[in-house]
Amino acid sequence: MxxxxxxxxxxxxxxxxxxxxxxxxxxxxxxxxxxxxxxxxxxxxxxxxxxxxxxxxxxxxxxxxxxxxxYPREREGDILYTETEMILERCSAKERRIAMEMLEALVSSMIRNRGKDEEE
CATH class of the missing domain: 1.10.260.40 (lambda repressor-like DNA-binding domains)
Structure with a gap:
């Protein structure tokens, strides 16, 4: 790289x-x-x-x-990266870090709960 x-x-x-x-x-x-x-x-x-x-x-x-x-990106995901970047560009550096921490918490929660919806 x-x-x-x-x-x-x-x-x-x-x-x-x-x-x-x-x-x-x-x-x-x-x-x-x-x-x-x-x-x-x-x-x-x-x-x-x-x-x-x-x-x-x-x-x-x-x-x-x-x-x-x-960093190399997957071609199919490029549009999501672009949209995310456009949203985050409106934020200050501190706000971007907060948004990224929130996104990480959300994704971690979704990963932990995979399959639980199907069990209910």
Whole structure:
């Protein structure tokens, strides 16, 4: 699996803007130049794992959220991923985490209860 750096940069930019942060702010917090931050968002530079971890923390997201476009997806499920992403894009990073925790709890409950409806 290869990292899609273009998608990564776009996702960083999108989350940064949603959170109301500037490239200058992130660069200062990460102790890198504003140009380097711009290069990461434009995919002309590849960030280190340590930098990605710090960036995710500053943006209030997980590494999975930043790298989501690098994971292979099943073709049949793409439309569901797209719809879910569109819904979650309206949320702040904190709200997305809450929504994902709720979704995880719902799915876990459904899995635990599989077959119970049929038994009743």
């Amino acid at each position: 290869e990292i899609n750096y273009k998608a990564l940069g776009e996702r960083i930019r999108k989350i940064r803007k949603i959170e109301g942060m500037t490239q200058e702010y992130l660069a200062e917090k990460l102790e890198i130049s504003t140009q380097h931050m711009s290069n990461i968002e434009n995919a002309s530079k590849k960030p280190s794992l340590a930098l990605l971890m710090d960036l995710a923390e500053l943006l209030g997201v997980t590494l999975d959220e930043l790298l989501a476009d690098s």
